[in-house]
Amino acid sequence: MAEGELVTDFKKLLTDTAAEVEEMLDQLLRVEKVPEARLVEAMRYGTLNGGKRVRPFLVVATSQLFGVARLCALRTAVAIEMVHCYSLIHDDLPAMDNDDLRRGKPTCHKQFDEATAILAGDALVTKAFEVLGQGQTHSDPQVRCELVVALAGAAGHEGMCGGQMLDLIAETTPLDVPGISRLQRLKTGKLIAVSCEAGAILGKAPAPVRLALSAFAHDIGLAFQIVDDILDVEGDEKDVGKKTKKDAAAGKATFVSLLGVERARSQADLLKGQAIAHLDSFGEKAEPLRDLAHFIVERKN
Amino acid sequence: MAEGELVTDFKKLLTDTAAEVEEMLDQLLRVEKVPEARLVEAMRYGTLNGGKRVRPFLVVATSQLFGVARLCALRTAVAIEMVHCYSLIHDDLPAMDNDDLRRGKPTCHKQFDEATAILAGDALVTKAFEVLGQGQTHSDPQVRCELVVALAGAAGHEGMCGGQMLDLIAETTPLDVPGISRLQRLKTGKLIAVSCEAGAILGKAPAPVRLALSAFAHDIGLAFQIVDDILDVEGDEKDVGKKTKKDAAAGKATFVSLLGVERARSQADLLKGQAIAHLDSFGEKAEPLRDLAHFIVERKN
Numbered sequence: 001m002a003e004g005e006l007v008t009d010f011k012k013l014l015t016d017t018a019a020e021v022e023e024m025l026d027q028l029l030r031v032e033k034v035p036e037a038r039l040v041e042a043m044r045y046g047t048l049n050g051g052k053r054v055r056p057f058l059v060v061a062t063s064q065l066f067g068v069a070r071l072c073a074l075r076t077a078v079a080i081e082m083v084h085c086y087s088l089i090h091d092d093l094p095a096m097d098n099d100d101l102r103r104g105k106p107t108c109h110k111q112f113d114e115a116t117a118i119l120a121g122d123a124l125v126t127k128a129f130e131v132l133g134q135g136q137t138h139s140d141p142q143v144r145c146e147l148v149v150a151l152a153g154a155a156g157h158e159g160m161c162g163g164q165m166l167d168l169i170a171e172t173t174p175l176d177v178p179g180i181s182r183l184q185r186l187k188t189g190k191l192i193a194v195s196c197e198a199g200a201i202l203g204k205a206p207a208p209v210r211l212a213l214s215a216f217a218h219d220i221g222l223a224f225q226i227v228d229d230i231l232d233v234e235g236d237e238k239d240v241g242k243k244t245k246k247d248a249a250a251g252k253a254t255f256v257s258l259l260g261v262e263r264a265r266s267q268a269d270l271l272k273g274q275a276i277a278h279l280d281s282f283g284e285k286a287e288p289l290r291d292l293a294h295f296i297v298e299r300k301n
Numbered sequence: 302m303a304e305g306e307l308v309t310d311f312k313k314l315l316t317d318t319a320a321e322v323e324e325m326l327d328q329l330l331r332v333e334k335v336p337e338a339r340l341v342e343a344m345r346y347g348t349l350n351g352g353k354r355v356r357p358f359l360v361v362a363t364s365q366l367f368g369v370a371r372l373c374a375l376r377t378a379v380a381i382e383m384v385h386c387y388s389l390i391h392d393d394l395p396a397m398d399n400d401d402l403r404r405g406k407p408t409c410h411k412q413f414d415e416a417t418a419i420l421a422g423d424a425l426v427t428k429a430f431e432v433l434g435q436g437q438t439h440s441d442p443q444v445r446c447e448l449v450v451a452l453a454g455a456a457g458h459e460g461m462c463g464g465q466m467l468d469l470i471a472e473t474t475p476l477d478v479p480g481i482s483r484l485q486r487l488k489t490g491k492l493i494a495v496s497c498e499a500g501a502i503l504g505k506a507p508a509p510v511r512l513a514l515s516a517f518a519h520d521i522g523l524a525f526q527i528v529d530d531i532l533d534v535e536g537d538e539k540d541v542g543k544k545t546k547k548d549a550a551a552g553k554a555t556f557v558s559l560l561g562v563e564r565a566r567s568q569a570d571l572l573k574g575q576a577i578a579h580l581d582s583f584g585e586k587a588e589p590l591r592d593l594a595h596f597i598v599e600r601k602n
Contacts, residue, residue: 034463035467036458036464036466036467039462087423090419090420095416095419096416114396115394116469118396119391119469122426122462123457123458123462125423125426125427126462127453130449130453130457132449133434133446133447134446140442141441141445142442144442144446144449145435145436145442145446146434148430148431148433149431152427152430155427156427157337157340157424157427157428161340161424162335162424165337168416186337
């Protein structure tokens with residue numbers, strides 16, 4: 001297959017998976033005729049917004065390595081995406097990054113109001129754990145508990161929330177490369193890692209297999225962040241769909257400000273190759289994961 | 302035993318349980334030497350603050366009806382208390398109720414800052430589900446999943462978050478008595494109910510037993526809110542430990558503004574009697590729950 005076709009096929013796979021994820025989100029977040037319906041409307045606004053759905057894709061693609069049922073994979077994917085989306089809603093708040101624009105549309109607190117946006121985030125993270133705990137996600141409750149504990153670990157104070165705290169601290173205390181790597185690992189890396197591990201948990205894969213997927217996730221997570229930093233400097237606001245040059249304006253250290261664009265770019269390429277090498281034992285089945293690694297490093301938004 | 306002694310014994314039981322809960326919270330929220338330690342400090346500030354621990358008490362007291370191991374009961378109690386505390390941190394935020402004082406001390410965003418308070422709440426709700434999902438909470442993963450799903454249902458958009466949304470809507474759309482009852486049921490009632498059901502879930506009690514505890518919880522939950530409204534009107538700011546007369550100042554309808562203090566008071570008494578009647582089948586073992594019903598209605602803060 002020619003390179004162009006491969007990219008086209010992969011993009012179709014990513015889009016098709018995103019469509020399935022949106023359908024499941026739509027099903028799980030129904031607006032009922034209740035006086036507080038505005039809350040679910042805000043939850044839907046913050047999730048059904050045309051994201052790339054990279055994390056759900058990772059859940060689905062790793063689940064396929066172990067023959068996990070589609071419904072189980074999708075429900076898990078949606079739970080993780082709810083956590084990702086809630087974090088964006090809260091990160092955009094005036095007290096945090098104070099962003100007006102997200103994926104080219106008003107942020108949740110701009111479209112609704114601050115209080116509603118805070119509650120929508122709160123309700124989304126709560127819903128994520130409900131989805132994971134429910135029987136439809138996997139017939140074995142031990143698997144569901146493992147998913148709950150893994151997601152909580154990745155999203156809480158030792159994961160995403162801790163990373164966001166570090167990001168706030170970084171506004172006044174510039175970080176060095178190890179500091180930024182830690183920030184990235186906590187803020188985005190662990191949620192990407194749990195997205196990859198989810199397939200292995202659902203498929204009850206042995207520990208070494210889980211470790212290989214963690215290692216893959218670690219590399220693409222870091223590559224993802226480096227490319228984000230590059231796009232923040234080089235990207236066009238219209239393409240990227242959010243404000244660019246933010247980090248420089250805020251005086252924040254990034255991989256680009258510390259390494260320069262060229263070294264950052266080659267670091268991302270190196271991580272891509274390393275990530276793909278972790279997939280060797282999975283053969284053909286891991287092709288979508290390899291394609292994703294290329295996609296993450298080569299994307300323009 | 303004379304009435305006075307009974308009250309003294311109950312207060313000691315409540316205080317002793319609160320101490321066990323604080324110890325468990327302290328264990329589960331350790332400050333590590335990490336650059337983002339401020340986040341855990343804020344989580345501790347928002348939880349280790351001398352609350353009455355009514356919800357944990359309900360978990361422990363209902364667990365005792367079924368001979369549940371102390372550790373299982375306490376971990377579940379602490380998870381529910383984390384959710385309660387996170388909701389207070391977020392409710393106090395400037396975008397929500399904008400409170401400076403909580404239990405006589407600066408609120409979390411006053412002590413730290415808004416962003417840290419938002420993240421502390423986020424990390425606490427996440428930690429709650431992690432605790433419930435972990436093996437130490439119960440040896441049967443099916444029980445742990447039930448706890449996760451029950452807590453999420455009580456805390457999410459169909460429970461506490463939905464109730465807080467209604468509360469915000471009530472600022473501009475005055476509610477009638479059924480409307481306020483709905484608000485109370487969602488905002489505080491469901492979390493109190495899940496605290497009572499938790500013992501039954503941990504003890505694998507049959508459905509009718511669970512229903513009796515739900516009914517008890519429903520009545521004391523409503524009584525609790527009515528007494529809160531009365532204290533907001535009649536209570537002394539120093540005793541109550543937070544700003545009083547807030548609802549009247551905000552022009553919010555409450556049980557007191559709609560029913561008057563006297564009818565509200567007799568409604569609370571009626572609910573107390575009704576709650577206690579639901580405990581008939583449990584005999585002596587339910588004495589702490591009966592005492593709690595008295596305590597809730599007769600408390601001064």
